[in-house]
Amino acid sequence: MGLPDRAGREKILKVHAADKKLGPSVDLAEVAKRCLGMSGADLSNVMNESAILAARKKITEISMDEIFDAIDRMQIGMEKKGATFSAERQSLVSYHEAGHALLGAVMEEYDLVNKISIVPRGGAGGVTIFTPNEEAMESGMYTK
Numbered sequence: 001m002g003l004p005d006r007a008g009r010e011k012i013l014k015v016h017a018a019d020k021k022l023g024p025s026v027d028l029a030e031v032a033k034r035c036l037g038m039s040g041a042d043l044s045n046v047m048n049e050s051a052i053l054a055a056r057k058k059i060t061e062i063s064m065d066e067i068f069d070a071i072d073r074m075q076i077g078m079e080k081k082g083a084t085f086s087a088e089r090q091s092l093v094s095y096h097e098a099g100h101a102l103l104g105a106v107m108e109e110y111d112l113v114n115k116i117s118i119v120p121r122g123g124a125g126g127v128t129i130f131t132p133n134e135e136a137m138e139s140g141m142y143t144k
Helices: 006-017 028-032 040-056 065-074 087-106 136-138
Strands: 110-119 128-133
Touching: 006 028, 006 040, 006 136, 028 065, 065 110, 065 128, 087 110
Parallel strands: none
Antiparallel strands: 110 128
16 A cells, blocks of 8 residues: 555544644644655654643643654654754854755755754754655656
């Protein structure tokens, strides 16, 4: 069985969100867009992890912040807490990630920037996340 498309991911997210209290700003259609390439089990994990994050914050509703943090944890790793970096290193990482975004913006048919962060996660000092064109990705018809 293949991975679910955007509509399928949204339906799966709704199933796994049914027993959780979501805040009024939660948009599962938007979440489904960010979860390209995730299986049903991954989507279940996103919702469970977001509930755990909300509980740790001692809040009663899951917001988009907890959901997106859960997605980031799964895709790029845990945030490195307590790591201290010099202002020079933070500046270098900022320029590096801005370079990714700038090249993406000037290249035709390149994916849109979804998020830029200089918060160290996993093995990365920072990250630039692009939102792929789902139709082109699934068809394998990228031209560049």
